[in-house]
Amino acid sequence: MKYTYFYDKFNERDGHMKFLETIGAYLLFLRRIFARPERRRVFLREMTNELEKLGLNSIVLVMIISFFIGAVLTLQTAYNMSNPLLPRYLIGYLTRETLLLEFSSTIVSLILAGKIGSNIASEIGTMRITEQIDALEAMGVNSVSYLVGPKIAAALVINPVLYVFSVFIGIIGGFLAGLGAGSVNYDDYLNGLHFEFTPYYVTYSIVKTLFFAFIFTSIPAFYGYTTRGGALEVGRASTRAVVDSSIAILVVNLVLTKILL
Amino acid sequence: MIEIKGVTKYFDAKKVLHEVDATFEQGKVNLIIGKSGSGKTVLLKTLIGLLPADAGTIAFDGREITGDNARNMKEIRKEMGVVFQGGALFDSLPVLENVMFPLDLFSRADEAWKRERALACLHRVDLDNVSHLHPAELSGGMKKRVAIARAIVLQPRYLFCDEPNSGLDPLTAIVIDNLLSSITREYGMTTVINTHDMNSVFETGENIIFIHDGRKEWEGDREAIFHAASPALNEFLFTSKFNRTIKEHLS
Numbered sequence A: 001m002k003y004t005y006f007y008d009k010f011n012e013r014d015g016h017m018k019f020l021e022t023i024g025a026y027l028l029f030l031r032r033i034f035a036r037p038e039r040r041r042v043f044l045r046e047m048t049n050e051l052e053k054l055g056l057n058s059i060v061l062v063m064i065i066s067f068f069i070g071a072v073l074t075l076q077t078a079y080n081m082s083n084p085l086l087p088r089y090l091i092g093y094l095t096r097e098t099l100l101l102e103f104s105s106t107i108v109s110l111i112l113a114g115k116i117g118s119n120i121a122s123e124i125g126t127m128r129i130t131e132q133i134d135a136l137e138a139m140g141v142n143s144v145s146y147l148v149g150p151k152i153a154a155a156l157v158i159n160p161v162l163y164v165f166s167v168f169i170g171i172i173g174g175f176l177a178g179l180g181a182g183s184v185n186y187d188d189y190l191n192g193l194h195f196e197f198t199p200y201y202v203t204y205s206i207v208k209t210l211f212f213a214f215i216f217t218s219i220p221a222f223y224g225y226t227t228r229g230g231a232l233e234v235g236r237a238s239t240r241a242v243v244d245s246s247i248a249i250l251v252v253n254l255v256l257t258k259i260l261l
Numbered sequence B: 001m002i003e004i005k006g007v008t009k010y011f012d013a014k015k016v017l018h019e020v021d022a023t024f025e026q027g028k029v030n031l032i033i034g035k036s037g038s039g040k041t042v043l044l045k046t047l048i049g050l051l052p053a054d055a056g057t058i059a060f061d062g063r064e065i066t067g068d069n070a071r072n073m074k075e076i077r078k079e080m081g082v083v084f085q086g087g088a089l090f091d092s093l094p095v096l097e098n099v100m101f102p103l104d105l106f107s108r109a110d111e112a113w114k115r116e117r118a119l120a121c122l123h124r125v126d127l128d129n130v131s132h133l134h135p136a137e138l139s140g141g142m143k144k145r146v147a148i149a150r151a152i153v154l155q156p157r158y159l160f161c162d163e164p165n166s167g168l169d170p171l172t173a174i175v176i177d178n179l180l181s182s183i184t185r186e187y188g189m190t191t192v193i194n195t196h197d198m199n200s201v202f203e204t205g206e207n208i209i210f211i212h213d214g215r216k217e218w219e220g221d222r223e224a225i226f227h228a229a230s231p232a233l234n235e236f237l238f239t240s241k242f243n244r245t246i247k248e249h250l251s
Helices: A004-013 A019-033 A040-079 A089-129 A132-138 A143-181 A186-194 A199-225 A231-260 B040-047 B072-077 B095-106 B111-124 B140-152 B170-187 B198-204 B231-237 B241-250
Strands: B002-011 B014-024 B029-033 B055-060 B080-083 B158-162 B190-195 B207-212 B215-220
Touching (some): A019 A143, A019 A199, A089 A231, A132 B080, A143 A199, B014 B055, B029 B198, B040 B158, B080 B140, B158 B170
Parallel strands (some): B014 B215, B029 B190, B029 B207, B080 B158
Antiparallel strands (some): B002 B014, B207 B215
């Protein structure tokens, strides 16, 4: 409970708090996440629930978005390649590179920051204002580790899987759209997919998805956990969680790109 | 028995508890009463370790939890049951799993025993057919009873309740009062209840502490309270015409 001071301070100023103080409170919060779980069995049970809640429930959304973005990418690339000197296989190549490097890792994570982030912030925020977190603490449970740890672990497992799904579905979307619109034929598209393939890009993107998964679970959890007041504050925490985790994803994306590429 | 001496609490510069001394006796229902904002919830949260005391000592059967002895709290928490104002049941879990929750975390017994124990606690609070329901499907009184079942599932030595009757009709409130009294005797617990429900005071108050503006203003039992000299306590208790009439009648 020695961190209460920071949490209280954070809420008192409500938006006017200094940036560094927020970071400090967030880091203290993270320290509690990494405490040893009370029971490994309980942790694994919660993590399995979170895998379903955060991951499986997002697969359909990721598939739909990836399919249509893949399709649009192919059509736009084809539209901008009217020059007959440019080989047609570049359409498949550019679709693959865009999905592999940016869309399926960063943009999908941004979408998940909205879907999963608001869900986490409102769930934990509601638990805070209805004293469920106090009940956990009163039982001697490290509430941060119990509530947030399984969510982060589940997101770290599921986000790379969603990334792989997204790349494949995006490529299929691009292929069907390109073929349907007559912009590219089967052989050109397939050649483009194979053209100068760099396996390291997959590694780079998977590393990014791990960082992003940590961001879009831990930041909303922090905002939810530090909620004080009522339903209005839960709504505010949810909004702030989505905005801040999205910004954090973009900043970390820039830093990781500079470091890893 | 829980003894507190000179317990003081600040929120920033504001002093909300002023050197409170009190003894909460084992096997008795100990009530903390006072107006809204008087500091009774802060005192209760300080007792259960959710808020650290800024000064003073708190000892559970001689085991201090304040200052350098804060590590004792970890063990004491396992001997403690808490019933929060709204029940604080976990929304995502059905009733049975809510009651089994402390067992899952702290008991190494097998699943069948835990289930049996949780069902026995639900039976003890007269809730035999709700184990499959979720908290959202329960009435206010049922939620409180499930919260009591969860609080006693580990057979605690100390039971804390924050306004267990708030939002309940008078009949259900009496059911909860009687339940808490009988469980206290049955388990030989030290029970501390935070309330401003006058029926509870007159029904169950074996040891009553009146908090006024963060200070302990009065201490006694439900018989003595009718003859208390404290103006603040008299104003608090006998503002309603009904309570004044009772007092005049008894006098």
